[in-house]
Amino acid sequence: MPGTSRPSLLARIDFGRNETLLVLVILAFSAVTALVAPSFLSLPTLFDLLRNSIVMGIFAIGVLLVLISGGIDVSFTGIAVFSLYTTTLILTRLGVPVPWWAAFLLSIAIGTALGLVNALFIAGFGLPTLIVTLGTLSVIRGVLLTFVGSTLISNLPVGLKEFARLVMIRGTTAEGYFFSLPWAFAALVGVVAVTWVLLQYTTLGRSIFAIGGSPESARRIGIPVRAVQTFVYAYVGALAGLAGIIHASLARVANPFDLVGLEMSVIAAVVLGGARLAGGYGTITGTLLGVVLIVLVNTSLILLGIPSTWQMVVIGALILVGTGVPAWQARRTALRAG
Amino acid sequence: MLKKLLLTSSALALTVAVVGSVASAADTKYTIPTIVKISGIQWFDRMEQGVKKFAQATGMNAYQVGPPKADAQIQVQIIEDQIAKGVHALTVVPFSPEALEPVLKKARDKGIKVISHEAAGLKNVDYDLEAFSNAAYGEHFMKALAACMKEKGEYATFVGSLTSKSHNEWVDAAIAYQKKNYPNMKMVGSKNETFDDQQQAYAKTQELLRAFPNVRGFEGSASTDVAGIGLALEERGMSKDTCVVGTSLPSISTQYLETGAVDMISFWDPADAAYAMDTIAVDLLNGKKPAAGQDLKVPGYGKITIEGNVIYGQAWIDVTKENASKYPF
Numbered sequence: 055m056p057g058t059s060r061p062s063l064l065a066r067i068d069f070g071r072n073e074t075l076l077v078l079v080i081l082a083f084s085a086v087t088a089l090v091a092p093s094f095l096s097l098p099t100l101f102d103l104l105r106n107s108i109v110m111g112i113f114a115i116g117v118l119l120v121l122i123s124g125g126i127d128v129s130f131t132g133i134a135v136f137s138l139y140t141t142t143l144i145l146t147r148l149g150v151p152v153p154w155w156a157a158f159l160l161s162i163a164i165g166t167a168l169g170l171v172n173a174l175f176i177a178g179f180g181l182p183t184l185i186v187t188l189g190t191l192s193v194i195r196g197v198l199l200t201f202v203g204s205t206l207i208s209n210l211p212v213g214l215k216e217f218a219r220l221v222m223i224r225g226t227t228a229e230g231y232f233f234s235l236p237w238a239f240a241a242l243v244g245v246v247a248v249t250w251v252l253l254q255y256t257t258l259g260r261s262i263f264a265i266g267g268s269p270e271s272a273r274r275i276g277i278p279v280r281a282v283q284t285f286v287y288a289y290v291g292a293l294a295g296l297a298g299i300i301h302a303s304l305a306r307v308a309n310p311f312d313l314v315g316l317e318m319s320v321i322a323a324v325v326l327g328g329a330r331l332a333g334g335y336g337t338i339t340g341t342l343l344g345v346v347l348i349v350l351v352n353t354s355l356i357l358l359g360i361p362s363t364w365q366m367v368v369i370g371a372l373i374l375v376g377t378g379v380p381a382w383q384a385r386r387t388a389l390r391a392g
Numbered sequence: 393m394l395k396k397l398l399l400t401s402s403a404l405a406l407t408v409a410v411v412g413s414v415a416s417a418a419d420t421k422y423t424i425p426t427i428v429k430i431s432g433i434q435w436f437d438r439m440e441q442g443v444k445k446f447a448q449a450t451g452m453n454a455y456q457v458g459p460p461k462a463d464a465q466i467q468v469q470i471i472e473d474q475i476a477k478g479v480h481a482l483t484v485v486p487f488s489p490e491a492l493e494p495v496l497k498k499a500r501d502k503g504i505k506v507i508s509h510e511a512a513g514l515k516n517v518d519y520d521l522e523a524f525s526n527a528a529y530g531e532h533f534m535k536a537l538a539a540c541m542k543e544k545g546e547y548a549t550f551v552g553s554l555t556s557k558s559h560n561e562w563v564d565a566a567i568a569y570q571k572k573n574y575p576n577m578k579m580v581g582s583k584n585e586t587f588d589d590q591q592q593a594y595a596k597t598q599e600l601l602r603a604f605p606n607v608r609g610f611e612g613s614a615s616t617d618v619a620g621i622g623l624a625l626e627e628r629g630m631s632k633d634t635c636v637v638g639t640s641l642p643s644i645s646t647q648y649l650e651t652g653a654v655d656m657i658s659f660w661d662p663a664d665a666a667y668a669m670d671t672i673a674v675d676l677l678n679g680k681k682p683a684a685g686q687d688l689k690v691p692g693y694g695k696i697t698i699e700g701n702v703i704y705g706q707a708w709i710d711v712t713k714e715n716a717s718k719y720p721f
Contacts, residue, residue: 091602091603093602093605098602102598102599102602106591106598200461205434206643208619208643208646209647229605231628231629231630233628301591305591305620305623306647307619309590309616311588315589353596356581356584356596356599356600356603357603359603361582362583362584363554
């Protein structure tokens with residue numbers, strides 16, 4: 055009988071995989087939240103969740119690439135805020151209406167340039183990635199606040215205002231209020247698609263895995279390690295520029311004090327998603343699940359009735375467990391194999 | 393360019409407001425520097441307007457200096473330099489009050505009068521000037537929120553962080569006032585932390601609406617709180633049915649005041665605070681101590697109260713959609 059020879063659905067699920075674990079945690083968390091507060095199960099909740107995942111999701115994809123390549127980047131929030139603010143300032147000074155995509159291109163260009171600064175120190179001089187990006191984070195932010203500007207721009211250029219109003223899906227609740235998903239969400243989808251193709255189907259993508267696994271071996275089989283590293287940090291810079299300008303557009307303000315401070319949550323999301331800090335391994339699915347989990351927990355603690363004083367503790371504990379369990383599992387597997 | 397224009401026009405507005413109301417204190421020309429936390433940011437640019445205004449109106453040598461970055465040590469050095477210059481009085485907005493105690497003691501030992509701002513608890517000063525008492529400020533928010541909500545319904549409160557002393561004093565006073573005076577109002581959840589981040593205020597508002605579908609009032613504390621709350625409510629199309637009040641600045645919140653997503657914001661004007669500090673300094677130099685109930689002839693400081701060495705005004709400014717354009721900072 056075919057039914058007996060095939061393993062059951064449950065048995066086919068690989069519980070050792072990080073993604074499986076994350077999906078289960080997300081489902082369990084949602085179930086508990088829905089039990090405590092039935093209002094959780096609604097379309098507005100889903101749309102809010104997706105809307106609040108856009109910027110963090112784009113950041114996380116960039117961080118994933120860096121982690122796979124065996125490095126770490128903590129400067130991307132600084133790059134993002136520098137790009138968004140400088141772009142807004144330039145467009146405001148110009149005074150001529152510029153379409154939103156031109157603003158996006160400018161911000162991405164500035165982000166890429168700043169990413170190349172990281173690349174210069176990391177690929178060019180071979181300095182440790184954490185040290186370099188910690189340094190560039192403060193330099194970039196310092197230059198921004200000292201020389202570019204430290205005042206909020208709440209009257210955004212027309213193009214950015216228009217972009218924020220582009221709504222992909224809109225709905226009305228029973229009480230007659232709205233919920234919507236902005237087109238900015240398509241940017242995250244696009245970034246995911248491009249990065250997925252890059253990692254799966256291109257030599258460049260496979261080289262990123264290779265240099266993260268073992269830079270020496272990669273070099274010996276002829277991978278241009280420095281060139282690949284340069285690409286990685288420029289790419290992260292570009293994504294940061296994109297995430298930054300989207301953030302400003304959706305928040306309707308260019309705030310030079312924004313975003314910096316978010317980097318640890320993003321890195322935590324990526325590590326929760328199974329990427330190894332040691333390099334050479336990480337998946338986009340896992341990363342996105344990690345982002346969803348962090349955003350979900352971050353925006354459900356009031357619903358669960360957890361007082362503000364405990365919210366930080368809960369989030370910290372979740373990260374500890376989420377990253378600790380896979381690490382412990384990996385060690386057990388290694389011990390059994392050895 | 394635009395900023396400069398706005399600042400100039402605001403200075404003019406201020407001139408109109410205070411001109412003529414200044415008591416010409418004495419014939420002596422005193423040198424009174426104002427040392428601020430950091431130079432070049434909007435808040436202290438605005439404060440400098442008040443200092444210049446005072447110098448112009450009284451003929452005193454009043455001017456403002458401050459470190460290029462927020463650093464207690466540089467601020468100490470600047471104060472040392474000013475003492476060496478032989479100034480008559482110092483007015484100071486400390487970055488880190490404790491770090492200034494020794495240098496301020498040195499100044500006072502030399503007979504220099506010292507007035508501080510936003511540093512209640514500082515010991516080595518003649519007086520500290522506060523724009524208002526935190527409790528009175530918090531109660532004033534609850535009165536505004538209650539008036540807007542017709543004294544009934546659920547409301548939520550936001551603070552920048554649970555460790556921010558002033559934010560929590562404002563909100564705690566507001567809650568206490570509500571409990572005493574508006575029995576049909578009810579706070580939902582606990583004080584929400586936003587970490588001075590608009591996105592956090594935005595996401596927390598969405599969540600509050602899920603958790604408490606009937607919440608209709610919001611009080612923010614950090615300057616970006618009401619902007620995040622306003623954005624979330626506007627996207628929901630709830631602006632008309634909700635009331636939002638809180639501390640903020642017009643430069644941050646005007647777009648939400650205009651659409652009605654935010655109903656009222658309050659702040660204090662640093663230019664007025666500087667003017668009031670300089671007034672007290674000159675009075676002291678002329679041998680006149682500030683007295684409770686005294687009128688400093690500065691808007692918001694018309695009837696000061698004194699507790700120990702702290703002087704309080706009632707210098708909050710309420711801004712709604714009608715008068716937002718008057719305060720370009």
